[in-house]
Amino acid sequence: MPSLPPRYGRWVLILGPVVLILLILQFIHADFGSKTTQDVVGSVSGLTIDTYNETDSKTETHHVPSSCPTDTGMDSVLVVVKTGITEAQNKVPVHLRTTLRCVPHKIIVSDFEEDIAGTRTHDVFLNVSDTLKQSNQDFAIYNRARTGGHTALTSQDHTKVANGPAGMMDNPGWKLDKWKFLPMIHTALRAKPDAKWFVFLEADTYPIWPNLLAWLAHFNPEDKLYLGNQMQIGSTLFAHGGSGFVLSHAAIHTVADFHKMSVDAWDAITNQEWAGDCVLGRALAAAGIRLTWSWPHVTTQSVWEQDMLHEAYAKIPWCFAPFTFHHMTPADVDRFWEFEQQWFATSNSSVLTYSDIFRNLIRPTLADHLDNWDNFASKGDDKEDYKGPKTPTSFASCADYCAADPECIQYRLTADSRCTTSNAVLRGKPQPGTQSGTMLWRVDAALERMEQCENVAWVTS
Secondary structure, three states, X not given: OOOOOHHHHHHHHHHHHHHHHHHHHHHHHHHHOOOOOOOEEEOOXXXXXXXXXXXXXXXXXXXXOOOOOOOOOHHHEEEEEEOOOOOHHHHHHHHHHOOOOOOOOEEEEEOOOOEEOOEEOEEOOOOOXXXXXXXXXHHHHHHHHHHHXXXXXXXXXXXXXXXXXXXXXXXXXXXXXXXXXXXXXXXHHHHOOOOOEEEEEEOOOEEOHHHHHHHHOOOOOOOOOEEEOEEEEOOEXXXXXXXXXXXXXXXXXXXXXXXXXXXXXXXXXXXXXXXXHHHHHHHHHHOOOOEEEOOOOOOOOOOOOOOOOOOEOOEOHHHEOOOEEOOOOHHHHHHHHHHXXXXXXXXXXXXXXXXXXXXXXHHHHOOOEEEEEEOOOXXXXXXXXXXXXXXXXXXXXXXXXXXXXXXXXXXXXXXXXXXXXXXXXXXXXEEXXXXXXXXXXXXXXXXXXXXXXXXXXXXXX
């Protein structure tokens, strides 16, 4: 083996340890210097998705637009976010830095005027009768807040209560909320009377703006249009408020004028009803404006709880473009906004379908077994062809219970050892004491059967 000349030998002795130290430092930096603290799963389209974790309070985002795009079509839209004093400071700021950041015309209506991350809320009751506000007990929390602000709130005001058949009647803020719907129509009109479209959201509603604009392109704002997720109380059909709904220019002017003619009568109706979105639906119907059933563009579920593969209301969501998801926590908003930014930055599509969301966000984060997790598998029917115990009380026997049913894809064992199964495929959310399982090969088999969505499906009538 040839040897180096003596004059180079001393440099080898000096540089060798230096190179070794540099390699060690590089290894340490690569191993510990990353800011990514969660598992990253590669998706079929090449997007990278952080594993969903409900406990995150904020997801670091890497696709924040440096400037807002112009000429998007949003200039003709007014976005109205409805909130309240007990939730606004917790739920609204995340939207102001994400989903609302590039919206040119937006207002936040509330039962209390305050600054939220540099944005001033509008007191939706400012022009409501003082007599009503002083005489009706539903306004007790409003009157206290007007006098003492946040310090006037009680522990009951912040108490989370179960959402029963008639809503959360033991929650003061919820009882007041029904009174906001008709007044916020007038607040919206004062803010931008020339808007072609008025979009109403709540603080836990996630909007996908490119999908909305592509959907609205099928309509004429001079038609009296009321677009929303269909609900019914008694004989009244109305758009579910939490899902988000849209009123055209013609519709909102019509219902505002109609309401002005008999405000006291509609106050009496509101007092009798328990849901403000139902009251607004009644007013629109009385003004001659019918609801356009708009599911699955707008939904009552979060993205983690929405069944995207199966039919409801004679429609399969798969090839539709969702506009909203409901019950989205601030962590959910951050997480989905990051996904949405990645999608529109790296794909060639101008819309985002349920198929895209499932393949690139939901499927990569599914696991065959998760502890302290609820995938919402909800069916508990005994299977006649199952040969084991009729009520499995272990996770392994629950898995066998699901495997015996060819249509079962997900299963769970609750904290009280109850086994339930489902043919839906949901990401789910953390739940202490619950174990969840997914038959991943059946998920992939179901995906093989789903269409490729060469054309986006739209609700247009």
